[in-house]
Amino acid sequence: MTELLERIGFLQQGPFSVPRWEALFASMDLLWDGALVTLLVASLGLALALALGTIIGVMSASQWKIPRALARAYVEFYQNTPLLIQVFMIFNAIPILFTGMFIPVITIGILGVGMYHGAYIAEVVRAGIQSIGRGQLEAAISQGFGYIGAMRYIIIPQAMRVVLPPLTNQAVSLIKNTSVLAVIAGGDLMYAGDAFAGRYGHYGPTYIVVGLLYFVMCFPLARLARRLESRSKVA
Amino acid sequence: MIELVGVNKHFGLHHVLKDINLDVPSGQKLVIIGPSGSGKSTLIRCINMLEKPSSGTVTVDGIEVTAHRAPIAKVRQQVAMVFQSFNLYPHKTVLENVTLAPIVVSGVSREEATESGLRYLERVGLSEKADKYPAQLSGGQQQRVAIARALNMHPKIMLFDEPTSALDPEMIQEVLEVIIGLAQSGITMLVVTHEMGFAKEAADRVIFMDDGMILEDGTPEHFFENPQNDRTKLFLSKILR
Numbered sequence A: 001m002t003e004l005l006e007r008i009g010f011l012q013q014g015p016f017s018v019p020r021w022e023a024l025f026a027s028m029d030l031l032w033d034g035a036l037v038t039l040l041v042a043s044l045g046l047a048l049a050l051a052l053g054t055i056i057g058v059m060s061a062s063q064w065k066i067p068r069a070l071a072r073a074y075v076e077f078y079q080n081t082p083l084l085i086q087v088f089m090i091f092n093a094i095p096i097l098f099t100g101m102f103i104p105v106i107t108i109g110i111l112g113v114g115m116y117h118g119a120y121i122a123e124v125v126r127a128g129i130q131s132i133g134r135g136q137l138e139a140a141i142s143q144g145f146g147y148i149g150a151m152r153y154i155i156i157p158q159a160m161r162v163v164l165p166p167l168t169n170q171a172v173s174l175i176k177n178t179s180v181l182a183v184i185a186g187g188d189l190m191y192a193g194d195a196f197a198g199r200y201g202h203y204g205p206t207y208i209v210v211g212l213l214y215f216v217m218c219f220p221l222a223r224l225a226r227r228l229e230s231r232s233k234v235a
Numbered sequence B: 001m002i003e004l005v006g007v008n009k010h011f012g013l014h015h016v017l018k019d020i021n022l023d024v025p026s027g028q029k030l031v032i033i034g035p036s037g038s039g040k041s042t043l044i045r046c047i048n049m050l051e052k053p054s055s056g057t058v059t060v061d062g063i064e065v066t067a068h069r070a071p072i073a074k075v076r077q078q079v080a081m082v083f084q085s086f087n088l089y090p091h092k093t094v095l096e097n098v099t100l101a102p103i104v105v106s107g108v109s110r111e112e113a114t115e116s117g118l119r120y121l122e123r124v125g126l127s128e129k130a131d132k133y134p135a136q137l138s139g140g141q142q143q144r145v146a147i148a149r150a151l152n153m154h155p156k157i158m159l160f161d162e163p164t165s166a167l168d169p170e171m172i173q174e175v176l177e178v179i180i181g182l183a184q185s186g187i188t189m190l191v192v193t194h195e196m197g198f199a200k201e202a203a204d205r206v207i208f209m210d211d212g213m214i215l216e217d218g219t220p221e222h223f224f225e226n227p228q229n230d231r232t233k234l235f236l237s238k239i240l241r
């Protein structure tokens, strides 16, 4: 009997106790708002990352030295420094460099994950372009296409097949990485959870639910990535 | 129509084209013969600047393509190339393969490009395959589509780089027939090939290359019956055994 009571004691007190769960469920609106911000930052961040990644990937697959060097520098810089520090720098350095310039936190989040994942997507795009046989580019060039036109009409549409699964994986980690916004009071899901949990110490239930919400956003994409992967192997 | 003066090409330390001089008048059907690695592909790829000569000048239809800032893309629209490995665009249908560059590069209207494209597909005997994808065709059919794709640019010059070398023997003839048919037109043609029958039938000039140099240059009769160079004789004796 006492043993049983001890077992369920965690329901009465401690980090996962019932009152803490009740408090959380009474304040779910905070988390919904945070989740909306996360979705907003993730989708605009992804759009930015895709645009940057495509341009930089095309540059680094090109034959011209200067665009290639610039692309390499970008990729190495963003891949080899922590996202947290990048976001912190955007947040703190920009108002100093451009005095008085104010950037909304959400914009910082979009720039932060967009530029960071842009570097990874650039590598995915470069590998995709290089997976297409040289003859395709030569055929296009021999017909009068320029490099950009050849990429746009001939190489990238073919590379899409190879590139789609890793791109989807990038989208998943981009969603999770929007949580760095929490360190600069970004209003995102992680921040909302943290702020609520910190007030009364309701970390247990909050982190479970926040984790679940991230899972719900990421899992379908991860599944999609796996499906695309098996399909591109069949074809 | 095409003029190469003192053209050299190096790949690193490898001297692949050695002081090539070649003048191809408009409408000529020039066949280029020579052992593998002798520089035939490199030579014709210098004409549309897929390879940039290390020195010398290449002039195509009055435009020096080796000049700084030459309008190379413009010239390339006039100089169609057919590759050994076809290089059709696999994500496009046959008709799209044939119409893409005319529409996007040359700015021809879709209707016009489609109409002429279908006409050229008809000419290579493949109009009923217009909506198929390249992977659904045999090698010989793919190469004929590649020829239609080249023709739909309405080129003044066509470059063929061993157009039948990647084909199964039973498909070689269907492609050669198309090219022989083209040779009746006024188009300037340069054909790298090992098909001696084709050279005899369609060429009005044959050059023989070895080790980056043109060793023999003359009519097909001259080339097959009265070659001057010892290496040409050796090559012919091996190939015509």
Ligand SMILES: Nc1ncnc2c1ncn2[C@@H]1O[C@H](COP(=O)(O)OP(=O)(O)O)[C@@H](O)[C@H]1O
Pocket: B011, B014, B016, B034, B035, B036, B037, B038, B039, B040, B041, B042, B043
């Ligand atoms: N892109 C390249 N890089 C280095 N060497 C090359 C390249 N292309 C061709 N070569 C070399 O140049 C020589 C001539 O090649 P090529 O013109 O293709 O000969 P052919 O068409 O007569 O067989 C060969 O020895 C080949 O290995």
Ligand SMILES: [Mg+2]
Pocket: B040, B041, B042, B161, B162
């Ligand atoms: Mg060759």
